[in-house]
Amino acid sequence: MITKEPYIVISDVSYRYSDAEHYALEELNFTIYKGEFVVILGEHLAGKSTFCQILNGVVPNFKGGEMKGSVIVDGLNTQEVSVAEMAQKVGMVLQDPAAQLFTTKVINEVAFGPENLCLDVDEILERVRWALQVVGLAGFEERSPTSLSGGQQQRLAIAAALAMRPEVLVLDEATSQLDPIGTIEIFSLVQELNKKYNMTIVIATHKSEEAAQFADRILILHQHRLIAQGVPQEIYQNTKLLEQVNIPSPQVSRLATYLEEHSLRLPEFPITIEQARKGIEQLVRRSKNCRL
Amino acid sequence: MQTLAIKAESLSYVYQPHSVIALDEVSFEVGKGEFVAIIGQNGAGKTTLLENIAGLLKPTRGKVLVEDLDTNQSTVAELSMRVGLVLQNPDQQLFTQTVEEEIAFGPRNLKLPDSEVASRVEEVIAKLELERFRQEFPLALSIGDRARVVIASVLAMRPHIILLDEPTMGQDYRGHRQTMDIARQLHQEGHTIVIATHHMDLVAEYSRRIIVLCQGKILLDDTPAAVFSQPEVLLRTHIAPPQITQLAQSLTPSLGFSRGALTVVELGEEVLDKVNRRESITKKQKLTPVEKARDSGRYDLFQEGR
Numbered sequence: 001m002i003t004k005e006p007y008i009v010i011s012d013v014s015y016r017y018s019d020a021e022h023y024a025l026e027e028l029n030f031t032i033y034k035g036e037f038v039v040i041l042g043e044h045l046a047g048k049s050t051f052c053q054i055l056n057g058v059v060p061n062f063k064g065g066e067m068k069g070s071v072i073v074d075g076l077n078t079q080e081v082s083v084a085e086m087a088q089k090v091g092m093v094l095q096d097p098a099a100q101l102f103t104t105k106v107i108n109e110v111a112f113g114p115e116n117l118c119l120d121v122d123e124i125l126e127r128v129r130w131a132l133q134v135v136g137l138a139g140f141e142e143r144s145p146t147s148l149s150g151g152q153q154q155r156l157a158i159a160a161a162l163a164m165r166p167e168v169l170v171l172d173e174a175t176s177q178l179d180p181i182g183t184i185e186i187f188s189l190v191q192e193l194n195k196k197y198n199m200t201i202v203i204a205t206h207k208s209e210e211a212a213q214f215a216d217r218i219l220i221l222h223q224h225r226l227i228a229q230g231v232p233q234e235i236y237q238n239t240k241l242l243e244q245v246n247i248p249s250p251q252v253s254r255l256a257t258y259l260e261e262h263s264l265r266l267p268e269f270p271i272t273i274e275q276a277r278k279g280i281e282q283l284v285r286r287s288k289n290c291r292l
Numbered sequence: 293m294q295t296l297a298i299k300a301e302s303l304s305y306v307y308q309p310h311s312v313i314a315l316d317e318v319s320f321e322v323g324k325g326e327f328v329a330i331i332g333q334n335g336a337g338k339t340t341l342l343e344n345i346a347g348l349l350k351p352t353r354g355k356v357l358v359e360d361l362d363t364n365q366s367t368v369a370e371l372s373m374r375v376g377l378v379l380q381n382p383d384q385q386l387f388t389q390t391v392e393e394e395i396a397f398g399p400r401n402l403k404l405p406d407s408e409v410a411s412r413v414e415e416v417i418a419k420l421e422l423e424r425f426r427q428e429f430p431l432a433l434s435i436g437d438r439a440r441v442v443i444a445s446v447l448a449m450r451p452h453i454i455l456l457d458e459p460t461m462g463q464d465y466r467g468h469r470q471t472m473d474i475a476r477q478l479h480q481e482g483h484t485i486v487i488a489t490h491h492m493d494l495v496a497e498y499s500r501r502i503i504v505l506c507q508g509k510i511l512l513d514d515t516p517a518a519v520f521s522q523p524e525v526l527l528r529t530h531i532a533p534p535q536i537t538q539l540a541q542s543l544t545p546s547l548g549f550s551r552g553a554l555t556v557v558e559l560g561e562e563v564l565d566k567v568n569r570r571e572s573i574t575k576k577q578k579l580t581p582v583e584k585a586r587d588s589g590r591y592d593l594f595q596e597g598r
Contacts (some may be wrong), residue, residue, distance in 0.1 A: 042468060043464050043466070044434060044435060044436060044464040045325060046435060067479075074562070088300055089426075096381070098381075124585055135439055142310075143310060147307065147310070147312070148332070148335070149334050149335040149339065150339070150381075150458070151333075151334025151335065152334050153337050154334075168563050171302075173556070177380070177458065177490070178332070178334060178490065179332070179333040179334050179336075179490050179529075179530040179531060180490060180492060180530065180531055180532040181527065181530035181531065181532055182333065182530055183332070184532070189463055206463075206464050206465060208465075209535050211594070246464065246465065246466050247465070248465040249533040250535060251493060251534060251536040251556055252535060252536070252539055253298055254556045255536060255539070255556050255559055255560055258556055258557065258560040259563060259564065260563050262560070264564060264567055264568070273535060273542055274540045274542075276539050277539060277543060278540045279542065280539075280543060280545055281547060283563070284547050284563070284566050284567060285547075287566070287567045
């Protein structure tokens with residue numbers, strides 16, 4: 001449920017990594033509401049990862065560099081509170097799971113966060129069980145994280161973030177190595193958390209089909225700037241813009257564009273399989289009826 | 293008969309210490325010059341299979357032949373002139389100070405003369421358009437360029453067989469396509485390509501044959517059209533056909549779509565065909581007699597009608 005309660009307020013943010021010539025983010029103004037499901041699209045190096053990291057204060061508190069403007073999360077200025085404090089509000093899963101995993105057992109990896117919150121042992125074990133269950137790694141407790149496949153490591157990194165029961169979950173290309181059904185499972189799981197716990201979701205991804213299906217709102221970053229935002233339907237309908245910034249559309253949207261180029265317009269521009277199916281069937285039936 | 297590039301005979305591989313069975317009695321053959329995609333869920337055994345072909349892992353049971361070499365009896369060095377492996381994460385493969393050194397490392401280890409090493413470096417730098425990066429530190433390049441450096445260093449060994457393990461990780465859409473285009477180009481030049489990936493739209497477009505792995509076993513081994521026509525089987529290994537194929541399969545059977553479209557253009561043409569052809573028939577039926585005559589080329593009738 002999207003509320004009108006601003007949860008993350010980004011005002012005039014520009015950020016430059018130390019020793020970098022150029023800004024990684026420029027003049028960013030944006031508000032994310034409590035309970036929103038936001039997807040960030042953009043080419044490689046557009047600024048997506050930096051965007052994710054300003055949300056939990058790792059940028060600039062950990063990374064240094066030069067930051068202008070402010071990021072307020074649930075009333076707290078990220079530059080005024082510790083990364084540890086922010087970690088309880090904002091859970092983050094990085095692009096490369098190997099960069100995040102560090103223990104010798106799957107169970108320890110997931111327990112590490114809750115342990116640091118000094119929770120009861122029972123509570124910790126329950127959270128670990130739940131988190132491994134929802135990402136499909138139940139039974140892997142005693143395995144070494146390094147022995148897992150790339151996709152399994154990504155699932156583990158997501159479980160470790162979930163065990164913290166964060167108010168905001170940020171996934172930075174965290175499904176890049178997952179199999180197709182695994183990707184949909186993670187998006188569905190995140191959607192469930194979003195609906196059930198009103199967890200605010202921010203996902204940076206290249207997977208347009210899931211973005212179209214799950215996002216409440218899509219942001220497009222291009223060359224370090226926010227250049228567009230809107231509901232998926234609006235965003236994917238703007239095929240010219242997407243082409244300019246090298247963002248792929250779902251295949252069903254590309255089909256609609258292909259048909260339009262051949263002077264055939266579907267009744268509604270589709271972004272999901274169901275919309276495309278309805279549109280095509282309507283056209284074919286109509287032409288059949290005309291014939292009869 | 294087609295020359296053999298790879299042959300796996302009852303290949304099993306078990307990881308210790310937990311006795312995880314990654315490959316379970318897998319048998320298949322890949323002919324010289326094939327373009328094969330390996331798909332399957334996370335942990336299905338894709339990477340293990342590729343590493344067994346490259347000889348980095350040796351079969352727990354069974355055997356793998358790479359051209360005339362049995363990997364059980366060959367060193368990685370011997371195999372490396374026949375088969376090159378591009379890893380999932382380029383950062384696990386890059387280690388030198390400059391792009392040039394990275395590419396020269398393999399050929400130099402073959403103890404080739406300096407002139408030959410230099411000419412191979414030039415050749416692959418040109419091929420993968422790495423000219424402007426030759427003195428750069430490989431790990432400082434963008435992920436797409438890092439992947440190209442890895443492919444270049446593999447190519448410098450002139451292997452006949454090229455294995456790519458999810459070469460599209462962490463890349464954007466343009467990066468994915470570029471890598472697949474490089475694979476296609478190498479295939480056209482005669483290389484045998486085996487590629488593990490989760491991008492079904494690209495698999496459908498680029499590969500000629502798909503091997504589907506599920507929990508260490510081969511579930512299907514067929515053309516993309518045949519493999520993607522079995523969504524309920526693919527589901528067992530967490531694979532869904534490309535979105536466009538799913539759309540084609542969801543269309544009401546009575547409308548007469550082939551349900552096997554693998555690309556946007558394929559389904560697009562089918563839709564146009566159905567709608568346009570029917571429209572033109574519809575129009576013809578509504579034509580006045582004069583128009584009908586004109587349409588059918590009977591100008592004589594047309595003249596009379598006037």
